[in-house]
Amino acid sequence: MALNRSMHPRNRYKDKPPDFAYLASKYPDFQKHVHTSLAGRAVVNFKEPEAVRALTCTLLKEDFGLTIEIPLERLIPTVPLRLNYIHWVEDLTDGQKQPRRGIDIGTGASCIYPLLGATMNGWYFLATEVDDICFDYATRNVEQNKLSDLVKVVKVPQKTLLMDALKEETEIVYDFCMCNPPFFANQLEAKGVNSRNSRRPPPSSVNTGGVTEIMAEGGELEFVKRIIHDSLQLKKRLRWYSCMLGKKCSLTPLKEELRKQGVPKVTHTEFCQGRTMRWALAWSFYEDVVVPSPPSKKRKLEKTRKPLSFTVPEAGVKELRDKASGGSGPVDSVAALLEKTLTDLKVLHKQVPRRNPEQRSLFLTAVENTWIHGRPKRREQTRQLRELPRAPHCAGTSSHAAPAAAGTPPPPPPPALKKPGTTSHGNSQDRNTEAKGASANEPSEGGEQTEASEEAAGEDAVMEASTCTEPQQKEEPPSPTPTPTPTQHFLFKCLLNVLLEEADVVVEMHWVEGQNKDLMNQLCIYLKNTLLKLVTKT
Numbered sequence: 001m002a003l004n005r006s007m008h009p010r011n012r013y014k015d016k017p018p019d020f021a022y023l024a025s026k027y028p029d030f031q032k033h034v035h036t037s038l039a040g041r042a043v044v045n046f047k048e049p050e051a052v053r054a055l056t057c058t059l060l061k062e063d064f065g066l067t068i069e070i071p072l073e074r075l076i077p078t079v080p081l082r083l084n085y086i087h088w089v090e091d092l093t094d095g096q097k098q099p100r101r102g103i104d105i106g107t108g109a110s111c112i113y114p115l116l117g118a119t120m121n122g123w124y125f126l127a128t129e130v131d132d133i134c135f136d137y138a139t140r141n142v143e144q145n146k147l148s149d150l151v152k153v154v155k156v157p158q159k160t161l162l163m164d165a166l167k168e169e170t171e172i173v174y175d176f177c178m179c180n181p182p183f184f185a186n187q188l189e190a191k192g193v194n195s196r197n198s199r200r201p202p203p204s205s206v207n208t209g210g211v212t213e214i215m216a217e218g219g220e221l222e223f224v225k226r227i228i229h230d231s232l233q234l235k236k237r238l239r240w241y242s243c244m245l246g247k248k249c250s251l252t253p254l255k256e257e258l259r260k261q262g263v264p265k266v267t268h269t270e271f272c273q274g275r276t277m278r279w280a281l282a283w284s285f286y287e288d289v290v291v292p293s294p295p296s297k298k299r300k301l302e303k304t305r306k307p308l309s310f311t312v313p314e315a316g317v318k319e320l321r322d323k324a325s326g327g328s329g330p331v332d333s334v335a336a337l338l339e340k341t342l343t344d345l346k347v348l349h350k351q352v353p354r355r356n357p358e359q360r361s362l363f364l365t366a367v368e369n370t371w372i373h374g375r376p377k378r379r380e381q382t383r384q385l386r387e388l389p390r391a392p393h394c395a396g397t398s399s400h401a402a403p404a405a406a407g408t409p410p411p412p413p414p415p416a417l418k419k420p421g422t423t424s425h426g427n428s429q430d431r432n433t434e435a436k437g438a439s440a441n442e443p444s445e446g447g448e449q450t451e452a453s454e455e456a457a458g459e460d461a462v463m464e465a466s467t468c469t470e471p472q473q474k475e476e477p478p479s480p481t482p483t484p485t486p487t488q489h490f491l492f493k494c495l496l497n498v499l500l501e502e503a504d505v506v507v508e509m510h511w512v513e514g515q516n517k518d519l520m521n522q523l524c525i526y527l528k529n530t531l532l533k534l535v536t537k538t
């Protein structure tokens, strides 16, 4: 399922969705809700609240030893999402004394966060609730799991959130508060009108939850603003304040509010599970807290850090050494051949002084796309390249002038590369895998659902494509390249490292700057194919 790979790394369901067939064989109450699909797989219909409830209760029992009861007319939590939030709170409070002490605002009938936090980590919880039915169930769920020493459920008035709950306890400093706020402002929003992109299919799962649970005046935005307001008075009584959000668009105004109020530490995250995505915001008045990076920054860092690379295996290196003119060692031989290829391609390259005898580095400046020429009859190659963005002047179909030659501003970058099969919401693969596991089937709880398509683009897709590609042969000379002015007009710059890893030689390309990383991907494939072709030819 699309979003499961982005689950929190410690989420037990990340690479291991629940085994419905096994659970059905062990739990008769769950078995009633498990059907066999046409393909012969055990599936659960997530549009049935009873089925969702049965799965939640079964997972809590099987994986956490918890026995809970929840009424159908109240929100039924899904376990993978709740775990993602618990793990993020662990990250936020990492390094603090144990056991930690937290507040769950609006604990629900299940009391799921306190039950999980207490069972998994021995955390103390103050759990608040406004709804009578939820309060009664939550109290019973704590008692029957013998967790009353760790979890205290309190009934609070609707009008305030943290202030009232903490009135009587003036001494204790809490490590965190967490909250899954009522998401919707009104019935229409709860039904999904206006909250979803109109092109999207309806939610794949039922929206369980009573009116007071899923709706609050002003929706989640106002609810969280009220928590922010309370936090401005309570300040250091809690080390971290946090809230889950059902809509991504709530993040920006809430962060803006925190900024306006001068809150020193703010961060956010995404919770990905099944086809559902949620967001969460956290803030602190403590200067010394460690702030986990938000996911977008993490992704960017990973992208800039992760080089493109390919390996020339030991046997191939031996062949290449015979062909290389200048070099003697394996690294030098490969580097010499790469330099020759780059010269042929008219890619500017400068040797970077070496610090390590087992590494050679070249600084590359590509001014023109000379690596995408090839005879049309090379079908395999054409097929591959069709999927890759090209520098516009080399595509043969574009009327853009070459930036290096014409001295004009660079044309807009080519469209982002997409990995096939990762973009469409509810594609057949999604549907087929729909009931593979709870983690793959997080009910929407009526909120926004999003797709994981951002990571679809990128290096991996291209390198995968390259593995089945016929090495490229230059059968027509590259178009004449004008003497480039490297400082002004270039497609991209990168650092190419050639290094020894055991007996293999690894070639890495680190992005520095330029129009589009896909151009570097293309060059990487070209270099790889050129070297490997030399090896296979012998």
Ligand code: SAH
Pocket (backbone or CB within 6 Å): 075, 076, 077, 105, 106, 107, 108, 109, 110, 111, 112, 113, 128, 129, 130, 131, 134, 156, 157, 158, 159, 160, 161, 180, 181, 182, 212, 213, 214, 216
């Ligand atoms: N934490 C549970 C329930 C979330 S639903 C879960 O994640 O599954 C939101 C809950 O907040 C509802 O149970 C609702 O009754 C409760 N609630 C609404 N306003 C509240 C308030 N002002 N203080 C405490 N709880 C509130």
